[in-house]
Amino acid sequence: MFKREQCDLCGDCLVDCQWMDVERGQAVEWIEAMMSGERTPVLDRCITCYACNEICPQGANPFDLIAGLQEKYHSLSSEESIAAQEARFEFSQELKDYPTAERVMSICVFGKTDAHLIQGELYDLPRVGGRPYFCWLLFSHIGAESVQRKRAQALVDRLALTGAREVVCFHDDCYAMLARLVPDYGIEVPFRPVHLSEYLVEFLKANKSRVKPLHMNIAYQRPCASRHTPEKEGFIDELFELVGVNRVKRAFDREKALCCAGIKMALGMGDPRPDQEKNILDAKNAGAQALVCLCPMCILSLSGIAQEYEMPLIFLGDLVRMAIGEKEHLG
Ligand code: SF4
Numbered sequence: 001m002f003k004r005e006q007c008d009l010c011g012d013c014l015v016d017c018q019w020m021d022v023e024r025g026q027a028v029e030w031i032e033a034m035m036s037g038e039r040t041p042v043l044d045r046c047i048t049c050y051a052c053n054e055i056c057p058q059g060a061n062p063f064d065l066i067a068g069l070q071e072k073y074h075s076l077s078s079e080e081s082i083a084a085q086e087a088r089f090e091f092s093q094e095l096k097d098y099p100t101a102e103r104v105m106s107i108c109v110f111g112k113t114d115a116h117l118i119q120g121e122l123y124d125l126p127r128v129g130g131r132p133y134f135c136w137l138l139f140s141h142i143g144a145e146s147v148q149r150k151r152a153q154a155l156v157d158r159l160a161l162t163g164a165r166e167v168v169c170f171h172d173d174c175y176a177m178l179a180r181l182v183p184d185y186g187i188e189v190p191f192r193p194v195h196l197s198e199y200l201v202e203f204l205k206a207n208k209s210r211v212k213p214l215h216m217n218i219a220y221q222r223p224c225a226s227r228h229t230p231e232k233e234g235f236i237d238e239l240f241e242l243v244g245v246n247r248v249k250r251a252f253d254r255e256k257a258l259c260c261a262g263i264k265m266a267l268g269m270g271d272p273r274p275d276q277e278k279n280i281l282d283a284k285n286a287g288a289q290a291l292v293c294l295c296p297m298c299i300l301s302l303s304g305i306a307q308e309y310e311m312p313l314i315f316l317g318d319l320v321r322m323a324i325g326e327k328e329h330l331g
Pocket residue numbers: 006007008009010011012013014031055056057058059060061062
């Protein structure tokens with residue numbers, strides 16, 4: 001939620017946005033206009049990377065202000081296309097055949113599209129996935145944040161049916177939704193959302209004797225959703241240390257991470273290639289032998305350009321599988 005009372009009109013959110021070139025005076029003018037509910041060019045230029053929520057020194061959540069207006073003015077998607085997308089993911093039947101366990105993993109809607117990433121010992125725990133467990137975070141990317149808010153309670157209720165005390169989130173979006181956004185909506189979460197990186201760190205620590213250091217230089221592709229939950233970044237660093245890889249220092253990492261631009265492509269907001277190219281080149285020039293991705297959508301979006309520049313993309317879970325000898329080591 002945008003916290004109007006915390007905004008001191010510094011303009012940082014738009015000045016530091018990687019997707020528009022805005023001078024401070026203009027930024028302040030646009031923020032003020034948006035606070036009055038007015039349409040500004042920001043609504044059409046914002047690719048919904050959530051970065052400004054992390055950039056804002058006052059914690060005012062400027063993206064939430066922008067998202068509300070993108071929905072009000074239908075600047076990203078028409079009412080019809082939002083309704084069609086909502087219908088695509090809706091699940092209204094009675095839920096049957098779900099596991100009950102102390103800990104379950106939610107694989108969101110990746111069971112069919114990315115089954116190859118959900119293989120082996122790491123995923124040998126009760127799992128839920130498919131439409132009933134879709135996390136709806138996509139909707140703030142298409143200018144319909146209210147859909148995500150409206151569907152949040154049903155998602156929590158379905159996951160709670162498992163009786164789990166902990167729900168491991170395969171997708172960063174699900175974690176952002178359950179750990180940050182759902183509580184912000186005032187909805188109680190009766191289980192602890194566990195980020196994939198935390199789960200993988202726990203696995204690595206329990207299987208230390210099986211881990212063979214990978215001795216690689218890697219770059220990390222931090223997904224947009226991580227802007228909502230920066231506090232879990234420590235697990236990412238710990239995981240890299242445990243598998244023996246060096247996270248290279250590069251321009252587009254941590255708070256300066258560059259979105260994979262997949263959503264730019266999906267929304268028809270221009271050619272994503274120059275942005276993707278500079279991202280891959282940044283990793284390459286920093287000495288990375290591979291780009292490690294947490295989000296399957298980043299892999300999908302960057303795969304073409306990565307192949308062109310001979311930069312292997314490795315899913316975070318696969319990095320762990322490589323370290324325990326379940327998957328072939330790239331080096
Ligand atoms: S939302 Fe935050 S970054 Fe943007 S102008 Fe207000 S205080 Fe500054």
